[in-house]
Amino acid sequence: MKTNRTLLRLLSLLLVTLTVMGMLVACKPETPDDPNTPGGSADGFQPVLRFAIASDLHLRDDSSGYDFDTRDQLKALYNTAYGYSGKQAYTNLDGVFLVGDFTQGGHATNEMKDYFDAVKKYTKDGTVSKSILGNHEFYYTKTTDPDHYDPRYSPESIKNTYANFKKYSGNENVDEHLVINGFHFIFLAMDFYKKSEGVFYSDAQLNWLKGELEKAAADDPTGLKPIFVMQHIGPSGTASGSDKNLGAVLKKYPQVVDFCGHSHTPLTHPKSIWQGDYTVLNTGSLAYLGIPLCRLEGDTTVKAIDKFGGWATGDIENSLRTGGMYYIIEVDANNVMRVVIYDVFEDQVYGEPFLIDSIGQKDKFTFTDARKHTAEAPQFAAGTELTTLVEGDTFANIKIPQATEGGLVQSYRCEYYLGNSKKGTVYRLAGSYLGAGRPDFVTLPLSGLTPGKTYTVKVIPVNDWGKVGTPLEITVNTQMPGADPIPDILSVKFGLGGIATNAITQQPLDTVGSGTPATELDTSLQQYVGAFDGKNGFRFPLYNTYKTLQDGFTMEAYVYVPSKPGSTVDIVSNQHSAGFGFELKSNGKVYFYFHDGNGWKTPSKAMPTGEWVHLTGVYDGNGEGGYVKLYVNGTLAAKAACNNFKIPSAAAQYLVIGGDANQYDGQFFMTGKIAMANIYSEPLSDAEIIALYNNLKK
Numbered sequence: 001m002k003t004n005r006t007l008l009r010l011l012s013l014l015l016v017t018l019t020v021m022g023m024l025v026a027c028k029p030e031t032p033d034d035p036n037t038p039g040g041s042a043d044g045f046q047p048v049l050r051f052a053i054a055s056d057l058h059l060r061d062d063s064s065g066y067d068f069d070t071r072d073q074l075k076a077l078y079n080t081a082y083g084y085s086g087k088q089a090y091t092n093l094d095g096v097f098l099v100g101d102f103t104q105g106g107h108a109t110n111e112m113k114d115y116f117d118a119v120k121k122y123t124k125d126g127t128v129s130k131s132i133l134g135n136h137e138f139y140y141t142k143t144t145d146p147d148h149y150d151p152r153y154s155p156e157s158i159k160n161t162y163a164n165f166k167k168y169s170g171n172e173n174v175d176e177h178l179v180i181n182g183f184h185f186i187f188l189a190m191d192f193y194k195k196s197e198g199v200f201y202s203d204a205q206l207n208w209l210k211g212e213l214e215k216a217a218a219d220d221p222t223g224l225k226p227i228f229v230m231q232h233i234g235p236s237g238t239a240s241g242s243d244k245n246l247g248a249v250l251k252k253y254p255q256v257v258d259f260c261g262h263s264h265t266p267l268t269h270p271k272s273i274w275q276g277d278y279t280v281l282n283t284g285s286l287a288y289l290g291i292p293l294c295r296l297e298g299d300t301t302v303k304a305i306d307k308f309g310g311w312a313t314g315d316i317e318n319s320l321r322t323g324g325m326y327y328i329i330e331v332d333a334n335n336v337m338r339v340v341i342y343d344v345f346e347d348q349v350y351g352e353p354f355l356i357d358s359i360g361q362k363d364k365f366t367f368t369d370a371r372k373h374t375a376e377a378p379q380f381a382a383g384t385e386l387t388t389l390v391e392g393d394t395f396a397n398i399k400i401p402q403a404t405e406g407g408l409v410q411s412y413r414c415e416y417y418l419g420n421s422k423k424g425t426v427y428r429l430a431g432s433y434l435g436a437g438r439p440d441f442v443t444l445p446l447s448g449l450t451p452g453k454t455y456t457v458k459v460i461p462v463n464d465w466g467k468v469g470t471p472l473e474i475t476v477n478t479q480m481p482g483a484d485p486i487p488d489i490l491s492v493k494f495g496l497g498g499i500a501t502n503a504i505t506q507q508p509l510d511t512v513g514s515g516t517p518a519t520e521l522d523t524s525l526q527q528y529v530g531a532f533d534g535k536n537g538f539r540f541p542l543y544n545t546y547k548t549l550q551d552g553f554t555m556e557a558y559v560y561v562p563s564k565p566g567s568t569v570d571i572v573s574n575q576h577s578a579g580f581g582f583e584l585k586s587n588g589k590v591y592f593y594f595h596d597g598n599g600w601k602t603p604s605k606a607m608p609t610g611e612w613v614h615l616t617g618v619y620d621g622n623g624e625g626g627y628v629k630l631y632v633n634g635t636l637a638a639k640a641a642c643n644n645f646k647i648p649s650a651a652a653q654y655l656v657i658g659g660d661a662n663q664y665d666g667q668f669f670m671t672g673k674i675a676m677a678n679i680y681s682e683p684l685s686d687a688e689i690i691a692l693y694n695n696l697k698k
Contacts, residue, residue, distance in 0.1 A: 045338055045355070047088070047330035049181045051095035052081035052342075054326035055232070055261025056285035057102045058136065061110035071118070073286045076344040077326060078122035084328060084342060084349070093127050094180050099261040099283050100134025100190070100232025107140045108164045116168040133174055133189040134232035134262065135200075137161055153193045162189075175205070177212045183331065184216035188231040198244035200233045206249055213253055224335050224360040226257045226279075234260025239274040239282040251277035255360035257337065259283055259327075264290045267325045267341050268350075270375075270408075270464050275365035279356065281339070285323040325350060335359055372465035376407035379461065379469040386459060386474040389443065390504050392488040393451035393479045395548055395681035397504060398444040402430060403461035406469060413460045413468070414444050416476075418453060430461075443505045445489075447548035447681065452480045485688050487678035489545050489553070492538070492657055494519045494528040494675075500538045500657065509538040509657070512666035517658055525612070525675055529560075530658060534569070534671040537658030542574055545681075546653070550645045552621025552683040557582060558676035558696060561609050564588045569670040570660035571615070572677050576652030580645075581660055582615050584670065592617035592630040597646040603630040603638030612675070614693045619645060620683040634693030636686060655679075 054077055059070045078096060085093040096119075103111035115131075123129040138152040141160035151157065162174050174189040188209055192200050201209075209229070216227045234241030235250060240263035250256050256278040264285040265272055272282040328340040336357040341350040358364035380403045389397040403409040409430040416423055428442050449455060455476040461469040493503040498519050500509045511517060513536030522529045530538065542549070557572045565586055573581025578595040585591065590607035593600055594617070607613055616631035619642065629639040647653070652661040657677045659669035684692075 047090045048333050049094055049183055049331040052328050053097045053259055054286050055099040055283035058104045058287040059115050060104040061107050070287050074118055080344050080347050095128045098131040099230050099259055100132045101136040102131050105139040106137040112164050113168045132187050135193050150193050158191055185228045186212050190232055200243045209249055223255050226359045227255050229256055229258045233262045238280040239272050240265040254278050254362045273367045275367040287323050289323050375465045377467040377469040378403040378407050378409035378463050379405040380472055381405050386472050390488045393481050394449045395488045396446045396476045400442050400459055407463045409461045410464045411462050413462055415458045417456045449478050451478050453478050485680055485684055488681050489679040490540055492677040494530050509540055512539045513669055529673045529675040531673050532658040532670050534669050537656045537669055540655045542655050543653040546647050548681045552619055554680040554684045555617045556678040557615045559674050560612050561672040563609050570668040571670055572657050573660035574655040576648040576661050578646035579648035594628040595646045596642050596644045601628045601640040601642045603640050605632050605637035616689050618683045631689050634690040
């Protein structure tokens with residue numbers, strides 16, 4: 001895989017248990033001592049039905065260059081589900097279900113055919129495999145019908161998508177009602193996508209569902225046997241659902257257990273399970289995750305995009321958010337349902353399985369919205385302290401240890417004050433949705449501070465229901481201008497074994513591209529450097545610092561390129577329809593690319609090869625009369641008038657050391673070595689830049 005996702009899950013089992021137990025704010029049910037051990041379970045639970053269910057695989061056309069490793073994820077889903085089942089007293093895997101968006105764009109042969117060919121290959125005798133059409137399956141057959149609200153859902157497009165689905169799946173219908181081991185399963189396909197109105201199923205589809213529910217209910221006079229309903233977009237007001245009409249159909253049947261996808265909300269989020277008039281489980285995603293940030297004020301549409309507290313707005317389908325969990329659902333002869341969360345990366349059960357023993361009995365439902373009243377506020381452990389990682393004149397970075405006491409922490413509301421006047425609020429994700437991959441701390445970058453002032457920073461832990469714990473406080477003393485500049489956003493340090501970290505926060509950098517970049521000891525510099533082969537690079541998230549960059553900044557790199565490249569490569573860059581970066585072309589010139597919103601500013605100069613070269617790019621952010629400048633070996637090489645900075649697209653808001661960003665996994669990788677990559681939150685002067693270069697030569 002292109003990033004080492006297993007590293008996301010290397011914290012202690014204690015954190016795993018804390019995460020899942022944060023979901024179970026109702027009384028903890030009895031669970032098996034070891035669900036991976038053959039011979040049944042300690043509580044006597046004996047399944048008569050077992051199925052695996054996942055969602056939002058987003059299998060891409062291989063030619064796209066990046067598919068979130070979802071072909072591997074699909075294989076792992078089947079292998080791990082069969083592996084789990086084979087270790088139990090009841091060994092059957094009766095079903096495997098994918099609840100929509102099993103492809104990225106519905107491409108007939110390179111996606112849909114590939115997907116169903118793999119499903120048929122992996123499915124063993126005795127297992128029913130079914131997949132449900134989601135909104136992404138309609139992309140490829142879209143039309144340009146001007147009279148239709150969305151060309152992906154014109155009559156022609158629906159007809160074509162349905163035909164492709166039937167052809168490659170081998171199913172006679174897109175909607176199905178099956179009975180497996182005496183339990184009813186109803187699969188409902190999409191045929192609408194009026195997002196603004198919250199409508200995703202036509203009246204015809206809903207009427208069909210009503211009829212099938214009546215048949216299923218008539219088969220069980222007790223009303224206690226679960227009826228499993230599966231569709232891509234779930235009912236609004238439930239577990240991350242958004243369809244406004246579906247709930248009215250389902251609410252008549254408290255024995256309904258509905259499974260939906262689409263939201264990409266992690267299975268570990270407590271709101272992924274909901275009970276009201278019936279039961280709903282959100283099935284997450286096998287491709288990439290996004291969790292709504294629990295904000296107590298303002299916009300609530302931001303999503304978590306990394307494990308260190310990062311978040312951004314917009315549709316950011318990228319590899320910074322990684323899925324990899326699915327449900328194994330087991331039901332016993334008493335209609336008790338056991339929910340197992342399985343982690344395909346670790347090939348093991350995640351946390352503790354839990355029981356739902358109230359199906360069909362609304363008065364006994366426990367996963368209700370009332371949990372927000374009983375949930376415990378998260379707290380920092382006694383003796384926990386905030387620490388300052390860096391203090392500049394207008395910028396600071398603070399290390400926040402995780403709140404590990406009380407209820408599960410979802411995010412941190414961070415307020416900073418001058419005296420008694422609050423100057424701003426910053427929100428940071430705790431990364432709890434990663435479970436065992438939750439980092440032991442997150443960082444808080446603050447920008448736009450006034451030099452020479454003392455700020456008070458309060459960090460308040462918040463749970464998924466908006467309850468807050470006791471804050472931690474720290475004071476930050478900003479520097480006066482004139483002090484020696486230090487990199488306060490990024491300072492890359494290379495180490496043994498292909499490791500690169502941001503020395504400011506000690507957080508490791510992810511890798512992008514094919515394979516992983518190497519590091520080596522450079523004897524001439526007496527330090528480790530990054531060694532790049534033109535296939536990969538390191539990645540640093542920038543989305544938390546763009547506000548600072550827009551006010552002016554400096555980027556510095558110390559690089560060695562053996563010879564002129566045959567085509568354009570990037571050295572350190574964040575360019576994707578906007579942004580900035582050092583770019584080296586086949587003509588031997590190095591450019592400091594910088595987008596001002598109207599076009600690229602490109603100061604350039606011939607760059608020596610076969611030797612170490614110091615590059616500096618400066619944006620002074622002075623509005624009218626401002627410049628973007630390129631320095632080579634301490635000397636101003638070229639400049640261009642510039643008074644604005646445009647942020648790249650949301651899917652590419654990261655800096656690549658050794659290449660450039662794109663919406664998937666990096667591009668334009670260089671061949672050569674990098675010893676230094678720094679970003680300062682202020683534009684440096686000519687004198688400061690020549691001093692940086694001279695220090696390298698000492």
